[in-house]
Amino acid sequence: MADQFRDHRPSGDVRDRRGFLAGFLALACGGLATLAPLAAGLWAFLDPLRRKRGAASFLPVTELSAVPADGVPRQFAVIAERVDAWTGFAAEPIGAVYLRREKGSDTVEALSATCPHAGCFVEIEPTGRCFRCPCHSSEFTLDGGIVAPSPSPRPMDALECRVAKNGEIEVQWQKFRAGVAGKVVQ
Amino acid sequence: MSVPDRRPRGLLGGLADFLDDRTGYRAVLHEALYERVPGGARWRYVWGSTLVFAFMTQVITGLFLWASYSASAQTAWESVYYIQHEMTGGWLLRGIHHFMAQAMVVLLALHLLQVVIDGAYRAPREVNFWLGLVLMTLVLGMALTGYLLPWDQKGYWATIVATNLAGIVPGIGPALQQLVIGGTEYGHHTLTRFFALHAGFLPGALVLMLVVHLALFRKHGLHAKRPFTKPDALFWPDQVLKDAVAMLAVMAVVLGVILVPAIRAMVAGEPVHPGHLGAELGAPADPSLPYAAARPEWYFLFLFQFLKVFEGWGATGEFLGAIVVPGLIMGVMFLMPIVGRWNLGHRFNVAFTLGIIAGAGLLTALALHEDYYALWVDKASLAEAQKLFDETGGDEAKLAATLGGDEAKLAAIEKQWETLEKVRHSQAFLDASRQARLDAARAIELAGRPEKIPPAGMLELVRTDAQSQGPRLFAQHCASCHAHVDPRAPGAEAILAKSSAANLFEFGRASWMRGLLDPGQVAGPGYFGNTAHKGGDMVNFVKDDLTDADEWKRDDIEAVIAALSAEAGLADSGVPPAVLEKGRALVADGGRCGGCHTLGDNGTDLGSAPDLTGWGSREWLVGIITDPTHERFYGDSNDRMPSFGKAAEGAAPLLTPAQIGLLADWLRGQWYRP
Numbered sequence: 127m128a129d130q131f132r133d134h135r136p137s138g139d140v141r142d143r144r145g146f147l148a149g150f151l152a153l154a155c156g157g158l159a160t161l162a163p164l165a166a167g168l169w170a171f172l173d174p175l176r177r178k179r180g181a182a183s184f185l186p187v188t189e190l191s192a193v194p195a196d197g198v199p200r201q202f203a204v205i206a207e208r209v210d211a212w213t214g215f216a217a218e219p220i221g222a223v224y225l226r227r228e229k230g231s232d233t234v235e236a237l238s239a240t241c242p243h244a245g246c247f248v249e250i251e252p253t254g255r256c257f258r259c260p261c262h263s264s265e266f267t268l269d270g271g272i273v274a275p276s277p278s279p280r281p282m283d284a285l286e287c288r289v290a291k292n293g294e295i296e297v298q299w300q301k302f303r304a305g306v307a308g309k310v311v312q
Numbered sequence: 313m314s315v316p317d318r319r320p321r322g323l324l325g326g327l328a329d330f331l332d333d334r335t336g337y338r339a340v341l342h343e344a345l346y347e348r349v350p351g352g353a354r355w356r357y358v359w360g361s362t363l364v365f366a367f368m369t370q371v372i373t374g375l376f377l378w379a380s381y382s383a384s385a386q387t388a389w390e391s392v393y394y395i396q397h398e399m400t401g402g403w404l405l406r407g408i409h410h411f412m413a414q415a416m417v418v419l420l421a422l423h424l425l426q427v428v429i430d431g432a433y434r435a436p437r438e439v440n441f442w443l444g445l446v447l448m449t450l451v452l453g454m455a456l457t458g459y460l461l462p463w464d465q466k467g468y469w470a471t472i473v474a475t476n477l478a479g480i481v482p483g484i485g486p487a488l489q490q491l492v493i494g495g496t497e498y499g500h501h502t503l504t505r506f507f508a509l510h511a512g513f514l515p516g517a518l519v520l521m522l523v524v525h526l527a528l529f530r531k532h533g534l535h536a537k538r539p540f541t542k543p544d545a546l547f548w549p550d551q552v553l554k555d556a557v558a559m560l561a562v563m564a565v566v567l568g569v570i571l572v573p574a575i576r577a578m579v580a581g582e583p584v585h586p587g588h589l590g591a592e593l594g595a596p597a598d599p600s601l602p603y604a605a606a607r608p609e610w611y612f613l614f615l616f617q618f619l620k621v622f623e624g625w626g627a628t629g630e631f632l633g634a635i636v637v638p639g640l641i642m643g644v645m646f647l648m649p650i651v652g653r654w655n656l657g658h659r660f661n662v663a664f665t666l667g668i669i670a671g672a673g674l675l676t677a678l679a680l681h682e683d684y685y686a687l688w689v690d691k692a693s694l695a696e697a698q699k700l701f702d703e704t705g706g707d708e709a710k711l712a713a714t715l716g717g718d719e720a721k722l723a724a725i726e727k728q729w730e731t732l733e734k735v736r737h738s739q740a741f742l743d744a745s746r747q748a749r750l751d752a753a754r755a756i757e758l759a760g761r762p763e764k765i766p767p768a769g770m771l772e773l774v775r776t777d778a779q780s781q782g783p784r785l786f787a788q789h790c791a792s793c794h795a796h797v798d799p800r801a802p803g804a805e806a807i808l809a810k811s812s813a814a815n816l817f818e819f820g821r822a823s824w825m826r827g828l829l830d831p832g833q834v835a836g837p838g839y840f841g842n843t844a845h846k847g848g849d850m851v852n853f854v855k856d857d858l859t860d861a862d863e864w865k866r867d868d869i870e871a872v873i874a875a876l877s878a879e880a881g882l883a884d885s886g887v888p889p890a891v892l893e894k895g896r897a898l899v900a901d902g903g904r905c906g907g908c909h910t911l912g913d914n915g916t917d918l919g920s921a922p923d924l925t926g927w928g929s930r931e932w933l934v935g936i937i938t939d940p941t942h943e944r945f946y947g948d949s950n951d952r953m954p955s956f957g958k959a960a961e962g963a964a965p966l967l968t969p970a971q972i973g974l975l976a977d978w979l980r981g982q983w984y985r986p
Contacts, residue, residue: 303486
């Protein structure tokens with residue numbers, strides 16, 4: 127079988143100019159053809175990066191009388207409309223906040239219940255003395271400060287909170303990046 | 313080239329010859345089966361084959377599960393519920409898939425251990441070793457992505473943690489997180505992407521790598537462990553036999569884990585529900601609810617525990633614990649073939665591998681110890697410390713004051729307080745786990761209703777279930793004053809002592825009314841005792857009038873109790889209608905209860921005492937929760953109860969009508985029962 131190659135190299139050998147061109151064209155054509163579905167796939171796959179979270183709005187949470195001025199944080203569900211890809215949800219619980227009023231104060235402080243460490247739901251310790259995250263045991267004081275030593279990179283995230291004249295408490299519902307020292311909106 | 317076989321051929325032989333001539337299969341088969349195993353077939357070589365077997369099992373069970381699973385936030389839990397509880401054999405299929413995944417992690421460790429100890433990563437096998445590490449990462453990636461797919465609470469929250477940690481990878485972290493969860497929120501696209509990864513991208517990559525891994529393995533041949541104590545053998549049948557026995561053993565263990573609970577139940581004579589065997593299914597994922605039982609699967613517990621090591625190190629610590637250290641460990645493992653060129657290097661590799669596995673084991677044990685601590689601590693020995701804790705509120709200064717100058721005792725008690733804190737944390741986890749199981753059982757119960765699950769999905773059903781929502785709403789809005797506890801239960805006294813309103817346990821039933829009309833209880837903590845009415849007209853009536861045997865016979869009181877609890881419209885108590893009639897007449901009588909209370913059209917105006925018409929009915933309860941200051945209820949003499957359903961101008965009420973309805977249903981014990 128090797129005798130047919132005795133006198134000259136077979137056509138299409140990339141070591142000569144014509145062969146090189148053929149090889150290059152082959153790769154280019156095959157590459158372009160393969161690139162099309164990959165590019166289409168990646169383009170669609172990267173869709174979430176284009177979608178930015180909407181501007182954070184103030185959502186009514188509860189009424190002033192539900193937050194006694196005793197320094198004790200209380201958990202409230204945050205109710206809002208929600209869009210999840212193709213589904214639109216009417217008002218339903220989307221998360222939770224802690225609201226707290228200092229003794230003798232009329233201003234309400236709001237803390238996000240999402241732990242800044244890895245995103246778990248922070249709870250109040252059974253004795254009521256501090257917040258505690260059940261995932262990796264970060265602890266926070268009742269106003270959200272870190273209780274050292276805790277794995278959390280920063281204190282609990284405070285949320286903008288305002289009280290309307292009729293006593294309704296509104297909280298600016300936002301999410302922040304977990305695991306970083308700075309409070310960065312996600 | 314094979315020697316032509318010139319023996320006379322039958323029909324089958326002829327067919328085989330035809331196929332071999334066209335495909336050359338005999339040579340391939342020969343190549344595959346008759347590989348030489350120097351030193352004989354050995355058990356230590358089976359792990360790679362068991363891994364291939366485990367993966368094949370996952371592909372087979374995975375494909376069949378795929379034929380029944382639906383990846384969207386409204387159908388994922390629902391379709392998995394169906395597989396587990398309604399499809400014939402679904403529980404077994406899912407069980408094998410779930411537990412074989414766990415077996416794979418163990419087999420990965422064994423295979424890695426054998427390869428490293430036997431030095432099978434050395435030249436020319438370096439590339440194959442690296443491929444093996446990549447394969448291991450792919451398998452762990454599949455375990456992680458698979459955990460989310462049922463879209464239950466445990467998978468959901470574990471994924472939140474894992475994706476948030478992915479978000480702290482430098483530079484690409486936030487984008488990576490967004491790509492993986494499909495946007496800025498967790499929902500439909502998180503499931504579709506995780507499913508595409510789990511069933512498409514990752515297994516596809518795995519198969520490609522595995523083919524190369526096996527081809528390279530065959531190219532280089534098996535790296536046999538010296539010293540050789542047996543003569544050389546052939547792969548088929550000797551090594552294949554050992555491999556097959558190991559595969560069977562793995563399968564037996566997996567099936568055993570699934571079936572042992574069933575066998576135990578059968579031996580105990582209890583009913584076996586196929587749907588409750590095998591893999592568990594938690595309550596549907598709900599981002600608005602805390603989930604204190606959140607834990608990754610056991611084979612990731614060491615990573616979970618490792619994060620806690622960095623407490624106090626801030627963001628750097630989290631970065632170290634989640635990204636850097638695991639990355640460095642992988643880095644060292646990738647360098648093993650290079651390091652292993654020297655004898656000392658090989659010993660380092662073995663020690664490192666053993667060290668990592670031991671370290672992971674230790675961290676896992678620590679995690680379990682912390683979580684289950686409350687179960688094996690001797691609480692009796694901590695009783696005194698607990699009492700002091702309750703008295704001083706955990707204040708160390710107050711403790712020092714209480715103990716006077718006893719330094720030794722102070723130190724001892726403070727140490728016990730540390731133990732108590734660990735017990736509290738462990739107990740919180742155990743309680744949360746117990747609650748999670750109850751929530752899961754209730755969700756499964758609801759899903760099995762004849763009406764089945766609504767199109768909006770399971771969450772809608774759970775959020776409108778009085779049994780699930782009642783306790784939560786009560787704890788949040790009512791429990792600051794009211795108790796809801798069986799007075800006969802241990803610890804009830806302490807709870808009742810702290811309440812400042814009536815105990816609502818079994819409100820609407822004869823038992824509750826009987827307690828109210830009992831002179832020994834009416835001014836107690838379960839009724840008016842801790843309220844503004846503890847010296848009021850009703851208390852005096854019960855203590856003075858009802859005890860007057862001329863005025864009120866025992867029969868009369870019982871008739872009143874029966875009549876009033878009949879107003880609640882709960883289950884028929886079996887009391888004869890004549891007694892109910894008599895009771896109603898007594899209540900309506902202007903000379904008795906009717907002097908203050910309205911009952912139907914007995915002529916008494918509203919305002920002097922709560923209306924007893926429809927007392928304890930859903931409508932009555934909704935009314936009093938909505939506005940106890942209404943003249944139908946307590947009017948101006950309302951003690952401290954807020955009007956939950958009425959709001960100030962323009963504001964929203966404290967509770968929605970739906971929430972009040974759920975509370976009323978829960979208090980009355982009215983919820984779906986199968």
